Amino acid sequence: MLEIRNLTKTFGGLAAVRDVSTRFEKGRISAIIGPNGAGKSTFFNLIAGLHRPTSGQILFEGADVTGLRPDQMAVRGVARSFQTTHLFDKASVLDNLIVGHRLRTKSTFWDVLLNTRRLRDEERACRAKAEEVLDFVGLSSVADRLAGEISQEERKRAAFALALATDPKILLLDEPAGGVNPEETAGLAALIRKMAAGGLTVCLIEHKMDMIMSLADTIVVLDHGEMIAEGPPSSVQSNPRVIEAYLGADYVAA
């Protein structure tokens, strides 16, 4: 459903992503891995529209979406989470999530001024959506807590919920399990599986190899901006180029 063709991004002459082509299939979980500085985040930012590609094409559901802004991508159904989630700490978790469904609403400033029926209906719909996604990620119990008071793992779940509130077709997760303990990582992995089982396409960047190997259907390996391997975990794991790229890193034999 998401197809990348010869994607390249250079910053001042240096290629951060070079000639990468791949595709992400509906309902599958794909992972992008690679050593630090391999261009994973840039690759994500390109798909999400934060950076404009230097060359290459991005096709989403058959339509060319190259060069669209992040908000336009979000409207088309590409949602993303960030490594750090900037929640408004002084409002409740639920309050933080309501805006997530705003892109599916139509009311304008005039609706706001006149407090029209449409606006009130849509506000109710956004609140209902927020409650629904909070329930989905298992955070209903902290819905009324201040966002600043919830744990790191709960923040990660809230970030998923926020992305889900946009009614996405594909979800890009940037280090979804960064900074949480192994037990919580397993819980987050289960949640990601649950999302994919519901028909969502998931694509994630992650450093935790054991999580990736058990979770991902396919893995894309980047090194110095180039794709050096692609395939199911078993084949990637035994690929000599991948092992070479990771040599010297901590997770050599993962």
Next chain:
Amino acid sequence: MNIFFQQLLNGLTLGSVYSLVALGLTLVYGILHIPNFAHGALYMVGAYMAFFATGSLGANYWVAMAASAAAVALLAVLSERLVFHRLRHAPPLHDMIAAIGLLLFLEAVIQAVWGADFRRLPSPYPQIVRAFDLTAPAQRLMIIAAAFGLMAGLHLFLKRTILGSTIVAMAQNREGAALVGIDATRVSMLTFAISGALAAVAATLFAPINLIYPAMGHLVIMKAFVIIILGGMGSIPGAIVGAMVIGFAESFGAFYVSTDYKDIIAFALLVLILSVRPQGLFTRGVR
């Protein structure tokens, strides 16, 4: 010919003064990544310090300049220690508001002591220099010479000394600088001291052909901002080139367009340039 030469000289004078102010601003930006709105107030305090030293204490012009530079450098370091250092983890909005608070405070204090009246600093060199068919006030030539001397000195300091290179290193890469053992606190203080001293020297140089009053820093600081946006925030050569561009634009604009609107030229230029290139003239965009 002489008229054209006068405008050239005026432009160079303005450009020199703006360079010194903009250099301090851009150095601090390179380190702190905040626009120091209080920098114009430092410039203004510098003029008053020189005025005080020559007038009330009867000091020699050059002694007054040194004293003013030292006093403002100290003030700048204090502002770094007491305000900006403590806010280094705060959102950028807080730094900017704090800088505005500092600006308001310094202006009010100066006004409380010296009043809102215009003051004058007598020029140490009131002569007119004649060469060929051209005439030039000695003060202007001195401003240009002194400013270029200082810029050369600053360049040598940043490029040739270890202390200076730490400033450059930190401006380019904060984490990297910390890794190789550069003391961030010391570099910050040093940078503020230099920027304060430059502002004070600029003010003392410019004061004899200008007026001294509490709000004198407003226009200068705004133009300095325009300059460092033109030249790229944090860029040292950019600040000098930008200052010269604005200096010449103003002197020729005042002569060929309108004296009334000469102060608008810089801002109109900024609006124009940012409309076309939001990232400035000499910087490469990321997006």
Next chain:
Amino acid sequence: MSNARLPTRALLAALLLLAALFPLAAPNGYYIYVMSLAFIMAISATGLNLILGYTGQLNLAHAGFMAVGAYTVGILTVDHGVPFWIAFALSGVSAAVLGFFAGLVSLRLKTHYFVIFTLCVGFILYLVIEKFEGLTHGTVGVIGIPAPPAIGPVSFETPVAQYYLVLAFLCLALWVMHRIVRSLLGRAFVAIRNSEDLAEALGVNLMRTKLLAFVLSTVYAGLAGGLYAGFVRFLGPSIALESNTFDLVTYILVGGIGTLFGPVLGALVLTWVTQSLQFLQDFRMIVFGPMLILLVMFFPQGLIGFVQERRAKRNTREKAAPAHREARANA
């Protein structure tokens, strides 16, 4: 949204009653005059709070836009004989039109570039007002602006009547702001303040949304300026100076940035503090300057923000505490 929720209706009604009774309690006309001016500044500050407090963009040209509104009324009524109320309506329009174009250029810039740019825009507005004598009367200023004429049987000739007029506008301004900030639109503004990248990833069109907040805030500035012109009845270029914007920023920070009533509270408190300390008149910045610094260091949420935070913490604890443990066990 908790920080936009109105305090209890009773408290609100009491405050309104207090404001309505103020002219009866005021010892002389000067107090009414000062209070009216504070209300006008509060309207302007409420507008600035929309772009600064809710959307997170520090617009230092706000006083410039207020001056545009004020001069719209001044020039139209004095030089062109336009009826006051028509000119007043146009004061919001002129500020909005200018705000639209200024915003179109400036809002593409991030954080400090935006701040510096708006500082320059404000200064251009000031210089144009000062130098464009044919239109603005330059440094002489606009003299003899008419007071707001009667609407039907209600006339605004006395200072007390003008006080109530200004109060009515303040209430209207707050009511509209309340609508805006607690709506989905207000949530989009706050999302931008929190993180522009995240907001954009959630489908918020950054440019369009920021521009709307910016233009709305300039409408507030313009109308506050229009009221100011009809109330003070004399205009000079100095109302466009950035120091007036700094005053407004101070009001907002003291009262509570990003809160509905913060700017009003700040404007009232600081106006009366300045008034009661006569020696402060000229040198108020000796106190306000360091106060701004101390506020952002130790009390960035302001008075109302502080109260709301405590209340929000208490509320969420009460609501969340019993349900929390049980639900975690189930999950």
